[in-house]
Amino acid sequence: MHTFGLTGGIGSGKSAAAHYFAELGVPILDADEIARVVVEPGSAALASIAQTFGAEFILANGTLDRRRLRERIFSDSVAREWLETLLHPLIREVVKEALKTPCTAPYRLLMAPLLLETGMDQLVEGVIVVDLPEALQLQRALARDQCSEATLRQIMQAQMSRAARLARANFCLDNSQSPTELQDAVKHLHTQLLALVEKNRT
Ligand code: ATP
Numbered sequence: 001m002h003t004f005g006l007t008g009g010i011g012s013g014k015s016a017a018a019h020y021f022a023e024l025g026v027p028i029l030d031a032d033e034i035a036r037v038v039v040e041p042g043s044a045a046l047a048s049i050a051q052t053f054g055a056e057f058i059l060a061n062g063t064l065d066r067r068r069l070r071e072r073i074f075s076d077s078v079a080r081e082w083l084e085t086l087l088h089p090l091i092r093e094v095v096k097e098a099l100k101t102p103c104t105a106p107y108r109l110l111m112a113p114l115l116l117e118t119g120m121d122q123l124v125e126g127v128i129v130v131d132l133p134e135a136l137q138l139q140r141a142l143a144r145d146q147c148s149e150a151t152l153r154q155i156m157q158a159q160m161s162r163a164a165r166l167a168r169a170n171f172c173l174d175n176s177q178s179p180t181e182l183q184d185a186v187k188h189l190h191t192q193l194l195a196l197v198e199k200n201r202t
Pocket of ligand 1: 008010011012113143177178180182
C-alpha cells in the first residue's frame with residue numbers, strides 16, 4: 001500500500017488540499033484524529049498531563065481542554081517540549097498501527113501537521129508540503145481561528161520554518177492563490193502520484 005504524507009503549517013490549507021484529494025477518490029488518514037486516542041479519558045498520557053499542568057486542564061466531561069493546553073504550551077517552551085516528548089512517540093505508534101489497515105486505492109494520504117516534527121515522515125513514501133508565504137498563512141489562520149494573533153505567531157514559531165519544511169518536501173502544493181488554483185495543483189499532483197505508483201508496480 002502506498003502512503004504519502006500531507007503536511008504544512010497551521011492554516012496552510014492541508015484540510016482544503018485533502019478535501020480535493022478525497023474528491024478524486026484518495027483515502028485520507030487524519031493523524032490528528034487518530035492521535036486523539038492517545039489522550040482520551042482514562043489514558044496514562046491524560047493523567048500525566050493533569051498531574052503536570054493541573055486538573056483544570058481536564059474538562060468537566062473528562063476530556064482534555066485542548067484550547068487551554070495550546071495557550072499554555074505555546075507560551076512556555078519547556079512545557080511544550082515536555083508535552084512533545086510525552087506525546088510524539090505515542091502518536092507515532094497509533095498512526096503506525098492505523099497504517100496497517102489495508103486499502104484498495106492506488107495510494108492514500110496521511111495528513112499530519114507535525115509529520116516532519118514527529119518523524120512520521122519515516123512511515124510514508126514521500127512528503128507533500130502545502131506551501132504559502134507566512135504572512136498569508138497568518139492572515140488565513142487568523143480569519144479562521146478564535147485565537148489571538150500572538151498565540152498564532154507563537155504556534156508558527158514553534159512549528160518548523162517554511163524553508164526547513166520545503167527542504168524536506170518531495171512534492172509541493174502552492175496554496176498562495178485561490179482555492180480553484182489549489183484544486184488544479186492537487187489534480188496535477190494526483191496524476192503524478194498515480195504515475196509514480198504505477199511505475200513502482202511494474
Ligand atoms: P490547520 O493545520 O490549522 O488545521 P490547515 O492546514 O488544515 O489548518 P485549512 O483549514 O485547510 O488549513 O485552511 C485554513 C483556512 O484558510 C481555512 O479557513 C480555509 O478555508 C482557508 N483557505 C485555504 N486555502 C485557501 C485559498 N487558496 N484561498 C483562500 N482561503 C483559503
